[in-house]
Amino acid sequence: MTTASTQVVLSLTERMPTTRRYLMCEPRHFTVEYVINPWMDPTTPVSTELAVAQWTAMKETYESLGHTVETIEPVDGLPDMVFSANSGTVIDGRVLGARFRAPQRSAEADLYRRWFLDAGYRDVTMPSRVNEAEGDLAWTGQILLAGTGYRTDPAAHAEAQEALGVPVVSLQLVDPRYYHLDVALVVLTEATPTRQAHIAYYPEAFSPGTQRVLARLFPDAILATDADAACLGLNAVSDGRNVVIAQESTHLIAELRAHGYTPHPVDISELRKSGGGPKCCTMELRG
Template structure:
């Protein structure tokens, strides 16, 4: 941690102030889906290769370790039953955005994932959510919608239709800031940026258009900037509770930057699910309110 000394008069003892703020975790509630039917049988992003063998049992073991990590950190994890024939249903973040108890569902761009949305809609209704709106315009939920506590950062360029940003603002009643993604490897906002606290994010600049980079610089002048290698292991597909930051085990440089800002990196191995372009955040929908 960095500290600074402030000197008073000639005979005054130096006052040492810690320049790194204390990081305080808040208890979160998450919705996850076991990858019981996980495989890569189609390709809808650059990470997916149907000719590469996948290990479903390993995916389940890694997902279970992620779930247990959240529980060990004091968070509550709800689980939705996986449906046969939907191998990407494990990526629950793509199926709903929940803020203050309001739910905006998902409408997937790829037909292979379209049926996932209704499974999650039914889960919300069965679990007491009364304000559930299914979108008219394509949006892939927390894949492209990132709530900071102040703004809804909204990605577009590959999956979510830019018109969905206005729909999200109307349904959720929060200010929306549009960001354009330009690198197909980082096809969702949640593989290019994550929120550490309300006023601090980490992101990979080259994933964004020039104008969006300028927007991020203005909003977050002290942001953590990820390296190309940390972005390439989906290190930015991370989850923060305000103190603990759960991120892929390969993202060591990013973890060091996170630790230097007073957070505690918590590494998980989710390499098998990365074969489908997912990481910790993809597997984690936050239920807010």
């Protein structure tokens, strides 16, 4: 008979990390000077120096775990360029760029497009519809979960399927605090031919129908609490075992440990003032 402790041990042995390659942008010009999400308040003091320190600690955490981190040069006047995940989705070497809803961020899309071309990517597609990339697109290894409701246009989901050649499942976001999919859901383990994908998410961020879809697709998902979501705990990055996560997300961190993951809590207090955390700062370069 399998006991609860045996199940935990089995779970621990099943969590296998895979080496990843990420694209990041130093927040050298980070500030909060406009409002495009509920987290942003230009009247709140912001320390660019502290933001750089927090970003650097995050980058060093990835590197200590064996991952490769590429960087793009930040541009003055684009304070949100640090959130690289919003500017591209890469699967099997195919790149789908971004088209931002907010005009303050529109210039970022072409800067990242040029980075991909300079880095040798040749299959680069720019969307015609608003598409905020990995902010609203999460690859599970089998399907692309695609958020909509506040930023990414629903029609961009069909463009993503065509450009990336992977099946897409649309998910409806309903809470303006969780305006992107990546602040409401994280893929912890990608699917393989012998293993199902594993995710964590905050149910109340999604419409009732979407909640039913997620429960059907991921019956063993970790369900985050209000407190987990409110500190951007779901804006995390996982390599299949190691999870870089906001340090305040104590409930989710405990759940991750119980499910065999190794959390790596980081301080994102300054970056969070613009509505971002580890995932926002980290675009994965797959293939």
